[in-house]
Amino acid sequence: MTTSATPSPPPAAPPGRPAHPRHAASLILWRQAGGAAREGTVEVLMGMRAAGHRFMPNRLVFPGGRVDLADRTAPAATELRPDTRAALERRAPPRLARALAIAAARELEEETGLRLGGPLPTLDRLHYLCRAVTPARSPIRFNARFLVAPAEAAEGTLSGSGELEQLAWLPLEGVLALPVAPITARVLGEFRDWLAMPEAARATRPLIWFQGRENRRLEVAA
Structure with missing residues (x-):
């Protein structure tokens, strides 16, 4: 997820106490697909988590991982869209x-070999999808x-850390x-809906978050 060596997942919570997310x-x-804007040709980049992982083994997932401390101060080529x-x-x-945006770009490079923009990430290519x-x-x-970016925002050759x-x-x-x-399927459904929206509507749509696979809620300010 975060370094060349696969880090340990968060420690399990003591019995009876929920783990902190x-x-x-x-x-x-x-x-x-093929660079042609034809209906039904959209492709997404995914990979299989190895059987030895404690979290979601043998599942297809998007590149991603937890936020590192260094992500909070890492530089970027461009900043986030408003x-x-x-x-x-x-x-x-x-x-x-x-830091969440930086983590998404960093994990993309570590896990796939693709860089968002170049040596420093172009955060303005990222769109927010859901939580x-x-x-x-x-x-x-x-x-x-979960953030979204078009393939043309990334450069490099598919490789990654393994x-x-x-x-x-x-x-x-x-x-x-x-x-x-199941939660990945729900996120893919949100992404499909996002793609179908006019571009101007994407920035003003109600924000969604999931608690588990079934509990879909409207996001509110903290």
Whole structure:
């Protein structure tokens, strides 16, 4: 997730006490297959988490991981769009909101070999999608933000650290038949709805968050 060596996941909570959800970010990188803007040709970049992972093993996921301390002070080539920043700050202070975006760009490079923009990330290419909190019953929990960027915002060749296996561009309409977690399926549904919106409407739509796979709620300011 965060370094060349795979870090340990958050420690499990003591019995009877819910684990504290760690702040995390994932990036949905998408493209039109073949470069043609034809309906039904949207692809998303995903990879399989290895069987040895404690959290979501053998599941297709987006590049992402928890926020590192260094993400809070890391430089960027460009800063967040006003609407993306406002959406992230709905449930996070400004410094954490920016760190979430930095984490998404960093994890993209570590796990896929692709860089968002160049040596320093171009945060203005990121759009906010939604948030998901792992249920309290889970021994490992994340408060994850899902961000979106077009494939042309990234550069490089697919490689990565090996944490994600079988990295591939997958057709949006077919990925739900593959081994994805229920919450990933819900996020993909939100992404499909986001794509269908006029671009101007995306920045003003109601924000959504999930507590588990079923509990879909409107986001409110902290």
